Amino acid sequence: MINATTPIKAESRDLNFFYSNGTRALKGITMPLYENKITALIGPSGCGKSTYLRCFNRMHDLYPGNKYEGQIIMHPDNTNILDNGVDPIEVRMRISMVFQKPNPFPKSIYENVAYGLRVRGENNKRMLDDKVEEALKGAALWNEVKDRLQDLAFNLSGGQQQRLCIARALATDPEIMLFDEPTSALDPIATANIEELMSELRNKLTILVVTHNMQQAARISDYTAYMYLGELIEYDDTDTIFTRPSRKETEDYITGKFG
Amino acid sequence: MNTKTKTNKASVIDNLDAVRAMIQRHKRNDILFASIGLLAIMFGLLTLLVLFLDLVMDGYPRFNLQFFSDFPSRRAGSAGLLSAWVGSLLVMFVTFLTAVPIGVSAGLYLEEYAPKNWFSDLIEINVSNLAGVPSIIYGLLALGLFVYGLGLGQSILTAGLTLGLLILPIIIVSTRESIRAIPVAIREAAYAVGATKWQVVRDHVVKYSQGGILTGVIIGMSRALGETAPIITIGALTFIAFLPPSPITTTAPYLNFEWLSSSFTVLPIQMFNWLSRPDHEFHINAAATGAIIIVVTLLMNGTAIWLRYKIRKNIKW
Numbered sequence: 001m002i003n004a005t006t007p008i009k010a011e012s013r014d015l016n017f018f019y020s021n022g023t024r025a026l027k028g029i030t031m032p033l034y035e036n037k038i039t040a041l042i043g044p045s046g047c048g049k050s051t052y053l054r055c056f057n058r059m060h061d062l063y064p065g066n067k068y069e070g071q072i073i074m075h076p077d078n079t080n081i082l083d084n085g086v087d088p089i090e091v092r093m094r095i096s097m098v099f100q101k102p103n104p105f106p107k108s109i110y111e112n113v114a115y116g117l118r119v120r121g122e123n124n125k126r127m128l129d130d131k132v133e134e135a136l137k138g139a140a141l142w143n144e145v146k147d148r149l150q151d152l153a154f155n156l157s158g159g160q161q162q163r164l165c166i167a168r169a170l171a172t173d174p175e176i177m178l179f180d181e182p183t184s185a186l187d188p189i190a191t192a193n194i195e196e197l198m199s200e201l202r203n204k205l206t207i208l209v210v211t212h213n214m215q216q217a218a219r220i221s222d223y224t225a226y227m228y229l230g231e232l233i234e235y236d237d238t239d240t241i242f243t244r245p246s247r248k249e250t251e252d253y254i255t256g257k258f259g
Numbered sequence: 260m261n262t263k264t265k266t267n268k269a270s271v272i273d274n275l276d277a278v279r280a281m282i283q284r285h286k287r288n289d290i291l292f293a294s295i296g297l298l299a300i301m302f303g304l305l306t307l308l309v310l311f312l313d314l315v316m317d318g319y320p321r322f323n324l325q326f327f328s329d330f331p332s333r334r335a336g337s338a339g340l341l342s343a344w345v346g347s348l349l350v351m352f353v354t355f356l357t358a359v360p361i362g363v364s365a366g367l368y369l370e371e372y373a374p375k376n377w378f379s380d381l382i383e384i385n386v387s388n389l390a391g392v393p394s395i396i397y398g399l400l401a402l403g404l405f406v407y408g409l410g411l412g413q414s415i416l417t418a419g420l421t422l423g424l425l426i427l428p429i430i431i432v433s434t435r436e437s438i439r440a441i442p443v444a445i446r447e448a449a450y451a452v453g454a455t456k457w458q459v460v461r462d463h464v465v466k467y468s469q470g471g472i473l474t475g476v477i478i479g480m481s482r483a484l485g486e487t488a489p490i491i492t493i494g495a496l497t498f499i500a501f502l503p504p505s506p507i508t509t510t511a512p513y514l515n516f517e518w519l520s521s522s523f524t525v526l527p528i529q530m531f532n533w534l535s536r537p538d539h540e541f542h543i544n545a546a547a548t549g550a551i552i553i554v555v556t557l558l559m560n561g562t563a564i565w566l567r568y569k570i571r572k573n574i575k576w
Contacts, residue, residue, distance in 0.1 A: 057451060064375065093453040103444040106467060106574040115462070116452035154575050165448070172452060 009035040009206040010056070010176060013071040015082075017051055020065025025051040027230040028070070033176065035075075038198060038207040040221035040238065042214055044253070048230040049210045053178050056081070056208065057095045058088035074175070093120070096169035097178040101185045102161035104153035104168075109136075109145050112153045112164055116172040131171050138204070139167035140197050159190025166197065177201065179209040183216065195220050214254055218242050226250045311553055318547025326547065330500040331529065335540030340548060342499040343529035346415065347484060349503060349518060350525055353419020354426065354483050359476055362427050366434025366472075371460055390428035397425045398492025406493055413494040415503060416519040421489050426479030433475020437468035470570035477563035481556045487527040498532065499524040526552050 010033045017026035025048045033039050041049035051060075058081070060066040071080045074094065081091045096116070104112050113132045122128060132149070136142040141163040145156070153164055162182060169177055179198065183191040198207060198220055211217050217224050217238065224241040226233045226249070234241065234250045245251045252258040271278050329339025369386075373379045401421035411417045441464060449459045503521035507513060524532075526548055533545040 059447060059451070062447070062450060089453050089455055092451055097451040099444060099448065099451075101444060103442070103448045105445060105448065105463065115449070115454075118462075119452060119454040119458050152573055154573070168448075168452060 006037065007035040008032045008075055010072060010074045010081075012052075012055070013073065015052070015055065015068070015070035015072065017048075017055060017060070017069070018067040020063065020067075025230050026055070029227075029232045031225055031232055031235055033206055033208055034223060035206050036202055036204075037222040038202055038209060038220055039223045039225065040217035041208070041210045041225050041227060042212075042217050042253070043227035043233075044258075045212075046229075047227040049225075049227050050180055051230075052227070053180055053208060053210050054097075056176065056178055057092045057097050058082075059097070061088045093172065094174060095176040095178060096172060096174035097180065098162070098165050098169050098182050100181045102158055102165050104156075104161050104164050106152065106154060108150045109153050109156070109164060110149040113167045113171050116168060120172070132167075135167040135171035136164075138170045138201070139163045140193065140200075141167055157190070159186050159193060162186060162190065162194060163197065166194075166201075170201070174205060176206045176208065179207065181210050181212055184212060191216075214242075226253060228253075311550065314546045314550040314553070318543055318545075318550050321544055321547035326544075331498055331524075331532075332500075335533075335538060335544055338533075338541070338544055340526070340529060340551075342502060343524050343526045343548070345502055346499070346523035347525040349415050349506075350418045350422065350490075350523065351480060351484060353416060353519070354422040355476075355480060357420055357423035358426050358430055358479065361423075362430030362476075362479075363434050363472055365427075366431045366438065367460065367464070369431070370435045370438040371456070371464060386428050386431050390432060393488075394425055394486055395488040395492055397421055398489030400424070401489060401493050412520060413496070413522055414520045415523045417493050418490055418495060418523065418525070421493060422483040422486060425486060425489060426483050429479040429482065430472075430475050433478070434468065434472050437471020437475070438464055440471065441467050467574055470567045470574075473570070474563045474567045477559050477566075481559040484556060484559070485527055485552055487531055490525055490528055491531070495524055495528055496522050 012029050012031050015026055015029040016024065018024050029052060041052060043049050054060055055068060055072060060068070068082045070082070072082050073080055079086060081095075105115065107115070110132055113135050114128050117128055117131055122131075133142060133146075136145060141160060144160060145151075145164075153161060156164060162185075166177075166182075182198075183194050186194065195216065198209065201207060202222075209217075209221065221238045223235065224238045225235040226241065226245075226247075228249060234245060234247045236246070240246075241250060242254055245254065249258075325337075326339050327344065328341055329337060330341050331343075332338040369379065369382065373382075398421065401417060401424070405411045405417040405420055406413060411420075445463060445467070446459060449463050454462070499522060503518035503523060504515055506515055506518050508515045530545045530548040530552070533541040533548065536542075
């Protein structure tokens with residue numbers, strides 16, 4: 001059961017989302033993200049879980065014609081990050097994201113991690129060095145790359161590249177980190193590394209993760225939301241969702257009868 | 260059931276020989292098509308090679324330093340290319356300075372900033388069409404606009420601007436294509452850490468598309484080098500026995516812009532001029548010039564390929 005005393009970091013209130021072609025991809029989603037917890041979004045392909053995730057850093061703003069309705073409130077400052085008056089850049093400075101496929105820039109390892117700081121105008125070499133080291137340590141990559149920070153990021157393995165992307169997202173001290181199926185392009189060992197890393201990151205920030213892999217959701221998350229056709233079917237702590245779901249649809253999905 | 264599996268074409272084990280024969284047949288088609296393709300390539304390459312060798316053999320007696328340091332003359336033996344190659348160089352310089360900044364900015368704007376609507380579609384179609392407009396039309400436009408309209412005369416500036424216009428579509432299209440080749444994931448990664456549009460364009464879009472843009476620029480320039488029709492249309496002279504004033508002077512302010520309004524000739528026009536003379540001796544000069552134009556063009560394209568390889572080496576997508 002959800003503990004009512006856990007502080008809420010962010011929450012969506014009656015969130016609807018429309019793609020530019022008019023498709024309504026999210027239907028009135030109201031859901032909290034608890035502070036320093038991992039919330040997993042599960043559901044079949046096309047259920048809107050990635051769409052929901054990408055609302056949190058206003059990624060949809062990059063493509064014209066997309067429309068939000070409703071609110072996403074960040075705590076403790078009560079900012080509605082979907083408000084027209086809030087610049088998406090500001091939102092992305094508070095909420096960082098790790099993508100499905102590792103997408104490092106064709107730059108050096110160092111520059112990849114430092115880029116988020118550079119766009120904030122940080123040019124002090126010592127400051128950058130410290131932050132890059134801290135982020136790479138936080139992403140459990142430091143020991144593997146500390147002697148070749150000027151190497152191209154593309155020379156790393158897939159799993160290392162994904163941890164580099166986590167370091168890049170971590171370097172700017174975000175409040176929330178979004179993971180969009182972060183291990184779907186990785187082998188089982190690299191996946192285990194990333195999952196372990198996410199569990200540790202929970203101490204520093206709040207995590208929202210989309211996953212196709214139900215075992216993964218069960219392994220790493222504290223709370224799980226099951227979505228279907230743009231609707232939030234059930235939201236509860238992960239144990240409850242996977243052992244005693246209250247909705248028949250959820251049970252069908254997690255037991256593999258459907259999806 | 261039994262008869263059904265026997266007649267089933269998809270079952271390999273029952274029709275092993277037939278399947279093997281079919282694979283052989285399909286492979287023969289592979290070889291056939293590869294041979295036709297090879298022939299098609301050879302046809303183009305060999306034609307060019309024969310043409311080039313013919314020019315080299317005809318023009319062989321003129322391949323010496325004097326040919327580059329002499330002005331044109333009434334006597335074929337002592338006529339040289341000096342005014343033509345200097346003219347080409349200066350015209351190309353003006354072309355480069357006008358076409359590159361305008362073309363790259365236009366491409367960047369169209370790809371990154373312009374709203375996607377019917378108007379930008381219209382511009383896109385027009386830009387692509389401009390690349391196919393016959394070059395003599397550009398010459399007519401330049402004659403009306405630059406020579407008479409703006410009163411720039413039959414000058415290096417006019418020629419440079421004309422060729423600049425001519426290669427603008429090539430640069431715009433290649434800029435847009437190399438920008439489009441950047442994966443969405445890389446852009447999103449940059450935006451996701453909080454970059455503004457300008458930061459994304461400056462730090463990523465321009466950097467990663469450099470190779471393609473450069474290739475487009477060089478290919479455009481090598482096209483401009485060989486263009487004859489628009490230069491004739493604006494009225495370039497064919498017999499120039501002097502050099503334009505030097506752009507660099509020994510006294511302050513060390514720069515001199517008089518050369519921009521000087522009359523000029525360029526390599527292909529010099530070649531055309533020699534070719535149209537009845538005296539066979541001049542045809543040797545023309546052949547030598549042709550060979551030189553081809554070599555310079557090949558060198559420029561080779562540089563483009565080399566630069567693209569060098570720049571793209573670190574970029575994998």
